[in-house]
Amino acid sequence: MSSPRISFSGGRIGGSCVSSITTLCGEGLLPVDGVTVQVNGVPSVPDPIWTLAGVISNLRYTTGREVADLQRTQSSLARPEATCASLIPIRKSPIWWGSPQDERRAIYEERSRHTTIGIKYLPHIARRLHHSRDIGQPFEFLTWFEFAPEHESMYVNLLEELRSTEEWCYVDREVDIRMVWEASVAA
Amino acid sequence: MSSPRISFSGGRIGGSCVSSITTLCGEGLLPVDGVTVQVNGVPSVPDPIWTLAGVISNLRYTTGREVADLQRTQSSLARPEATCASLIPIRKSPIWWGSPQDERRAIYEERSRHTTIGIKYLPHIARRLHHSRDIGQPFEFLTWFEFAPEHESMYVNLLEELRSTEEWCYVDREVDIRMVWEASVAA
Numbered sequence: 001m002s003s004p005r006i007s008f009s010g011g012r013i014g015g016s017c018v019s020s021i022t023t024l025c026g027e028g029l030l031p032v033d034g035v036t037v038q039v040n041g042v043p044s045v046p047d048p049i050w051t052l053a054g055v056i057s058n059l060r061y062t063t064g065r066e067v068a069d070l071q072r073t074q075s076s077l078a079r080p081e082a083t084c085a086s087l088i089p090i091r092k093s094p095i096w097w098g099s100p101q102d103e104r105r106a107i108y109e110e111r112s113r114h115t116t117i118g119i120k121y122l123p124h125i126a127r128r129l130h131h132s133r134d135i136g137q138p139f140e141f142l143t144w145f146e147f148a149p150e151h152e153s154m155y156v157n158l159l160e161e162l163r164s165t166e167e168w169c170y171v172d173r174e175v176d177i178r179m180v181w182e183a184s185v186a187a
Numbered sequence: 188m189s190s191p192r193i194s195f196s197g198g199r200i201g202g203s204c205v206s207s208i209t210t211l212c213g214e215g216l217l218p219v220d221g222v223t224v225q226v227n228g229v230p231s232v233p234d235p236i237w238t239l240a241g242v243i244s245n246l247r248y249t250t251g252r253e254v255a256d257l258q259r260t261q262s263s264l265a266r267p268e269a270t271c272a273s274l275i276p277i278r279k280s281p282i283w284w285g286s287p288q289d290e291r292r293a294i295y296e297e298r299s300r301h302t303t304i305g306i307k308y309l310p311h312i313a314r315r316l317h318h319s320r321d322i323g324q325p326f327e328f329l330t331w332f333e334f335a336p337e338h339e340s341m342y343v344n345l346l347e348e349l350r351s352t353e354e355w356c357y358v359d360r361e362v363d364i365r366m367v368w369e370a371s372v373a374a
Contacts, residue, residue, distance in 0.1 A: 058320075064286075100249055105288075
């Protein structure tokens with residue numbers, strides 16, 4: 001059972017309308033007007049300006065207790081009211097990847113509270129993580145968020161909290177793509 | 188910096204001479220006479236019967252203390268005396284992958300002693316792990332071993348120890364390919 005591969009293609013048109021692309025660190029992305037989300041290459045996108053892909057994979061840091069906390073509060077993608085979307089591609093430094101699992105876990109959760117911070121913003125901010133490092137992609141993680149317009153300031157707070165953590169010291173490339181999403185991505 | 192992709196192609200000829208292919212569980216592999224190891228698709232292999240690929244990626248369970256223990260004792264690939272090689276492709280069950288990180292770690296090391304067992308056989312049995320799950324491969328891990336002919340019984344013991352662990356209850360496909368390797372794979 002292989003992991004589903006999700007692609008995000010930016011182009012002149014797309015399933016969503018891009019409102020901003022902000023480069024937080026490292027190299028940016030070319031401007032696009034729309035982003036189309038594909039599952040295993042369907043639908044095909046003609047002439048994308050860029051395509052970022054990732055797979056939905058197993059959890060890498062989350063404990064059983066944290067999974068239970070998440071499952072109690074999280075919401076699914078494709079809620080009708082969640083017409084705002086955002087894609088945050090990030091890459092981490094070689095120092096991060098060279099660290100052993102227990103050290104990365106300690107930075108991720110015990111010191112940066114990544115999961116704990118995310119849970120505070122549930123169920124309003126729904127998200128799905130895509131892993132890209134092992135498939136030869138320019139970014140290593142693509143996180144897709146969906147929320148209603150009235151929760152945009154909450155989303156901004158979530159990003160500010162995460163970006164102020166020790167974990168983010170290891171992020172060496174990050175772009176923030178905001179969209180208005182008419183027909184939300186299929187969950 | 189993307190992960191190097193290593194391919195193992197089985198065919199009528201190859202960089203190594205296959206002495207046996209044993210299916211431990213699940214579907215087997217077609218018989219081949221030789222296996223060629225490629226890094227990022229080089230060299231090209233004409234008409235392979237099968238090709239298995241994986242990426243060299245970050246550690247998923249190993250702690251800093253275990254890394255130090257490994258580094259103190261492990262040997263590199265491509266030792267001139269290590270003319271025996273073995274490739275063990277495995278796949279784990281959906282129950283494994285659906286478990287949270289702390290539960291998988293507990294099975295992997297606290298209860299099955301995966302790293303501890305491996306360390307006992309160092310430096311004689313050198314190995315390299317390749318991750319295949321996220322790149323749409325039929326197997327999820329490809330472990331490549333190299334050892335001198337006089338250490339073959341030690342290698343058999345290593346496999347027997349690992350296969351008797353709780354971790355191996357989650358392995359639902361496993362093939363064991365043994366080879367004689369004239370020019371050892373580049374490390």
